[in-house]
Amino acid sequence: MSRTMSPLLVLVHHEEKSETEQNLCGIAGILGIETVLVRVGPLGVTADPLPHQLQAATALAISASAFCAVETLGLISGDLSELTRGAAKNILLYGFQSNRAHADLVARLTGAAVRAITAIPNATRSSFPRDGGPLVGPLSGCDFEREPAPLDVGFELEAGTGVQRILEVGHTPVFIRLERAGNPLFLWAHADPIPGPETPIAEADLVRRCDRFVPALVFLRSAFDGHCWENPIKTARVIIDDPLLKRRYGFIRYEELFRSMRRLGCGVTTAFIPWNWQRTTRRYARLFAPFLPDHSLCVHGCDHTGNEFGEGSEYQLAAKALAALERMDNHRDRTALGSSRVMVFPQGKFSTVAMRALRRAGFLAVVNTTRVPVDCPGDAVTLAQELQPAVTCYSGLPLFKRRYPADLQACALDLFLGRPAHIVEHHGWFRHGCGDFERCVEWLKAVQPGLSWPSLEVALPRQHLRRMSTGGGIEIQFFTPQFSFENPLDQAASYVFSKPEPDPSLVGSVTVDGNPVACDRVDGVVRFCFRLQPRQSMAVAVNVANCPEGVRWSPPFKYRVRVGLRRALSEMRDNHLARHPGAFRAAKAITGALRARSR
Numbered sequence: 001m002s003r004t005m006s007p008l009l010v011l012v013h014h015e016e017k018s019e020t021e022q023n024l025c026g027i028a029g030i031l032g033i034e035t036v037l038v039r040v041g042p043l044g045v046t047a048d049p050l051p052h053q054l055q056a057a058t059a060l061a062i063s064a065s066a067f068c069a070v071e072t073l074g075l076i077s078g079d080l081s082e083l084t085r086g087a088a089k090n091i092l093l094y095g096f097q098s099n100r101a102h103a104d105l106v107a108r109l110t111g112a113a114v115r116a117i118t119a120i121p122n123a124t125r126s127s128f129p130r131d132g133g134p135l136v137g138p139l140s141g142c143d144f145e146r147e148p149a150p151l152d153v154g155f156e157l158e159a160g161t162g163v164q165r166i167l168e169v170g171h172t173p174v175f176i177r178l179e180r181a182g183n184p185l186f187l188w189a190h191a192d193p194i195p196g197p198e199t200p201i202a203e204a205d206l207v208r209r210c211d212r213f214v215p216a217l218v219f220l221r222s223a224f225d226g227h228c229w230e231n232p233i234k235t236a237r238v239i240i241d242d243p244l245l246k247r248r249y250g251f252i253r254y255e256e257l258f259r260s261m262r263r264l265g266c267g268v269t270t271a272f273i274p275w276n277w278q279r280t281t282r283r284y285a286r287l288f289a290p291f292l293p294d295h296s297l298c299v300h301g302c303d304h305t306g307n308e309f310g311e312g313s314e315y316q317l318a319a320k321a322l323a324a325l326e327r328m329d330n331h332r333d334r335t336a337l338g339s340s341r342v343m344v345f346p347q348g349k350f351s352t353v354a355m356r357a358l359r360r361a362g363f364l365a366v367v368n369t370t371r372v373p374v375d376c377p378g379d380a381v382t383l384a385q386e387l388q389p390a391v392t393c394y395s396g397l398p399l400f401k402r403r404y405p406a407d408l409q410a411c412a413l414d415l416f417l418g419r420p421a422h423i424v425e426h427h428g429w430f431r432h433g434c435g436d437f438e439r440c441v442e443w444l445k446a447v448q449p450g451l452s453w454p455s456l457e458v459a460l461p462r463q464h465l466r467r468m469s470t471g472g473g474i475e476i477q478f479f480t481p482q483f484s485f486e487n488p489l490d491q492a493a494s495y496v497f498s499k500p501e502p503d504p505s506l507v508g509s510v511t512v513d514g515n516p517v518a519c520d521r522v523d524g525v526v527r528f529c530f531r532l533q534p535r536q537s538m539a540v541a542v543n544v545a546n547c548p549e550g551v552r553w554s555p556p557f558k559y560r561v562r563v564g565l566r567r568a569l570s571e572m573r574d575n576h577l578a579r580h581p582g583a584f585r586a587a588k589a590i591t592g593a594l595r596a597r598s599r
């Protein structure tokens with residue numbers, strides 16, 4: 001990160017701000033970039049001619065329509081170099097329509113490298129060509145399903161003009177970069193409004209709508225390198241749900257998996273059901289011990305009944321969460337196999353009450369396939385939350401996403417957005433050995449150079465966003481209640497640390513290496529300053545105000561019998577019936593019925 005003058009995005013708009021202009025400012029804000037809006041209109045914006053206002057700008061964003069208006073008003077001559085005569089080095093021109101004025105404009109500004117603007121009817125895929133290179137990092141070569149929009153347009157390029165294609169929709173370039181007058185010029189041809197920080201994004205839509213916001217991120221990161229929030233920690237982990245720790249569980253042969261892991265240099269976490277804490281034999285504990293922490297454990301429910309963290313009072317859920325941790329501790333004491341204090345919810349189901357209970361019980365994080373709780377109306381979180389490494393709006397306990405291998409390309413989007421790549425599967429994935437597992441790991445390693453595979457206990461408390469602030473200091477946002485950080489610099493530096501805490505009543509003291517530090521609690525964020533010596537490391541704890549005490553998970557006998565029966569049937573299904581499809585369907589129906597009745 002280099003020290004430069006205050007970074008500033010100038011967004012020029014014509015008359016009232018459009019939804020896209022508003023949302024572009026919002027996205028810049030999420031990345032930590034300050035925006036100044038300059039309005040041009042018939043009344044005249046300003047006493048100053050427009051280029052003069054750009055003196056302070058690091059980058060300029062202007063829609064094709066606003067550019068045409070600026071020309072009509074005679075504020076600039078229409079030569080791009082005129083517009084960029086100030087400090088602005090990076091320019092984003094966006095919002096093109098398939099009309100004569102925009103076609104003339106783009107041909108003129110690109111020296112005819114763009115021949116025309118064409119409609120793209122019914123394009124159901126977006127793709128990031130290899131041409132995008134470091135600008136898109138792990139997304140390079142990926143393609144995604146998308147919703148076609150009625151106004152989809154793209155650029156018709158002249159061959160051999162050195163235009164970099166960053167994003168295509170239905171094989172037509174819609175986001176390109178070229179050099180003009182010594183400055184990088186980005187052109188983004190979308191016509192419909194882009195989403196903003198508060199736009200609700202449904203579970204599957206982040207991927208389907210990525211062509212609507214990734215270009216904004218690419219431009220801003222390129223223009224404001226070091227000043228945009230970025231996560232320097234690139235980690236991945238494969239998580240396998242449910243197995244008992246045995247030589248073989250269902251289709252998993254652990255010794256074969258360990259050989260495969262060692263060969264690939266990757267890591268696997270077994271999401272272990274705490275109910276099974278007494279069932280790891282000493283012999284099998286000895287088999288697993290040498291592979292710590294490349295193979296490690298995390299917490300998978302408590303009894304693994306249907307919806308067990310999706311309903312119930314905070315008292316009940318805190319009791320269950322504490323029981324889960326206690327069982328994992330007992331398991332560690334018996335077997336020397338410790339567990340991450342990270343929860344994977346059975347069937348992915350959880351409530352906001354459960355998140356609060358887990359936070360108070362001392363969990364570090366949640367890793368889950370779904371990120372919307374069962375007690376929240378709708379099925380969406382905001383784009384602002386999606387652009388963070390973890391969703392933090394539930395009692396400040398971070399929820400990190402995980403995905404099935406069928407969604408592997410979406411993991412590339414996670415890595416691009418600064419989130420860890422978590423793959424989830426069950427024993428059936430290993431039906432034909434470790435081939436599918438190995439292909440998945442190799443693919444992730446190929447798209448993200450320098451990817452590491454630490455245990456969740458190590459990886460998640462290191463996740464953070466950092467950026468250079470306007471004053472030249474360094475700001476760090478972290479997410480887990482315990483956070484490990486090392487000053488990467490060879491010089492002492494002052495840092496401002498912050499953690500989202502939407503419920504300040506939960507937060508007690510904040511400590512660094514065990515010593516309390518003074519902190520501000522404003523607008524759902526806990527913030528403190530700390531100076532670190534060269535390469536000095538620190539351990540931060542954001543403690544909860546009242547730990548639950550004296551709560552015990554003591555369900556009735558009938559419930560315990562059902563849990564035992566359900567586990568026995570699930571294991572019979574995984575270990576024996578999975579090989580016989582007819583019997584498998586029958587067993588699934590029975591365990592399903594037990595799930596429904598264990599509520």
Ligand SMILES: [Zn+2]
Pocket residue numbers: 241242300304346347
């Ligand atoms: Zn499970």
